[in-house]
Amino acid sequence: MRAATRAVSPQLGRDAAAAGEDHPASAAYAQAEEWAHRAHEAAQAGDDESAREYAANAQECAQASRALLANRDADVEYPGGEKTDVTALEEGRAAHALADAADAGHAPVVPRSDGGCTVAWDQDGFAGAATVYPGDADDGGHPHAGLVFTNLDEDRYQALANSPWPYRTEGGAVVYDRVPAHQAEQIIAAARSGEPGKPWRRHGLTAAVSRTALPDDEAEELEDESYSWSQELTDEEESYVNEFTAEHFEEINSHLYNGKSPDEIVDGMGVPLGEVCTHLDSAIDRAPEPDQPHIIYRGYKPPREVIKSDRVLEWVKDNFKVGGVYRDDSYMSFSHCPEYAASFSPNKWFDSKTDKGEASHGVVFEAVTSRGAAVAAVSQYDNEERERLLKRGSTFHVVGIQENVRIAGANKVVIQLADVTDVPRF
Known part of the structure; x- marks a missing residue:
């Protein structure tokens, strides 16, 4: 149904959204999106007659939207239908939250035929649009967003440049192709305020230059938790x-x-x-849910050739991008003690007595999660490792990359992760 798709062009959607929630062009465009969606569903079901009818309706609604944009009082009619309640959809609620972050809370959220919800804003020195899509299994079902900033003054652009999320530029616009919606909210807030975003803060993490050993009293609390858990096991x-x-x-x-x-x-x-x-x-x-999420650590070993060529920092930046997703299909052992975890973060290599060396960094995960079991009570290592075991298939959002963090006397790149089950929903 190419005719229906062409009718509901992204540019028309942005123009209608920018016109304002109460502008009749917005209602006409939303109806065009609805008819286009129905046309697609009918075509998929093999109902060609209905698909053609719905596509024609989408074109009429789009034409009406254009006429109303040119003249708000234009005398136009277009085929109506059931209106989509975007507040009933998480992606719709997320789009409203992104509008609030842009200080454009009254901007209309326009549903799209591809399942997304678009919102746009245009203020002095600050214009852009966001489209939020339903989540998928890869990131725990959380909605994700694409962002386009079409007008940024120098301070706002610099705030984004100094924030950790990667972006690209296209035709003078700043584009984020895909980020978790809750991080898109932070990106927009950074641009609006002119202050760089620090997504790790939302999860109780820091940009401190060092990490120290777990205090003894906290290690004892870990033992108590583990003992109580062990009493519930078969x-x-x-x-x-x-x-x-x-x-x-x-x-x-x-x-x-x-x-x-x-x-x-x-x-x-x-x-x-x-x-x-x-x-x-x-x-x-069977592990109990904590009052506050745990902050835990895991040493990570990059490929040997990366260590030998001392490209650890570059490798991390290429493979772990803020706003990305990290999933591990295995059971993951973490430690509550960063110094113990760092012992599993090698940065030395040895091929022979005359062929050996040391990279400038090792790699450590720093994760926030409410999941996992403290296993000291049933581990052959007792509480020596301060271990917490996470289930297979754990999924995280990357929220920070901290360079040159001193742990146990060595430099580490700390990859900061937030468990998707601890990320708030919209």
């Missing part, structure tokens, strides 16, 4: 957690990384992967 759950922490974590995670069948026997364990995961998952699910 014998099978306790046994599998113990085996995972002791010697079989590599075999289990290798099976998960490689997408092996749940029926396949785990090397060295003699039982199917599915049985192992069932008990590990149920054990972790």
